[in-house]
Amino acid sequence: MSVVNISMGQLVTSIAGRDEMQIYLVVGVQNNKNLLLVNGRDRKIMNPKRKNIRHVNVLNSxxxxxxxxxxxxxxxxxxxxxxxIQVLYKPENL
Known part of the structure; x- marks a missing residue:
């Protein structure tokens, strides 16, 4: 998967690491392979999580x-x- 296919505000789930199965929103991209992710609770907008694009599952929302x-x-x-996240993460939106 390429960063080109990912938009700002896109919903993703983590598929690797300690935060496996967590839901995040994409708020940035670093050097074409890392995403900056937030969820508003553990990872706030002022301290986004940097995650390799290969370690996330990109959702359509x-x-x-x-x-x-x-x-x-x-x-x-x-x-x-x-x-x-609360509004978008519903089975009918995925």
Whole structure:
């Protein structure tokens, strides 16, 4: 999988490491192989988790409101991230 296929605000799940099966939103990309991930609880927007792209499962859902704020440089809150994950992570959206 390439970073080109991943959008800001996209929902992913971790498939390797201590955080296996955790749900995150993508808030950044580093050097075309690492993603910056947040969930609003353990990994807040001020301290995103860096994770190799090979260690995540990319889901089809994208948090448009969070993605728009990231693209425009507007501040994103942890509450917005938690709400977006709660709304998007449902069986009918996956």
């Amino acid at each position: 994208i948090a448009k409101s969070v993605a728009d704020k990231i693209q425009t440089g507007t501040k994103v809150t942890d509450e917005e991230v938690r709400h977006a």
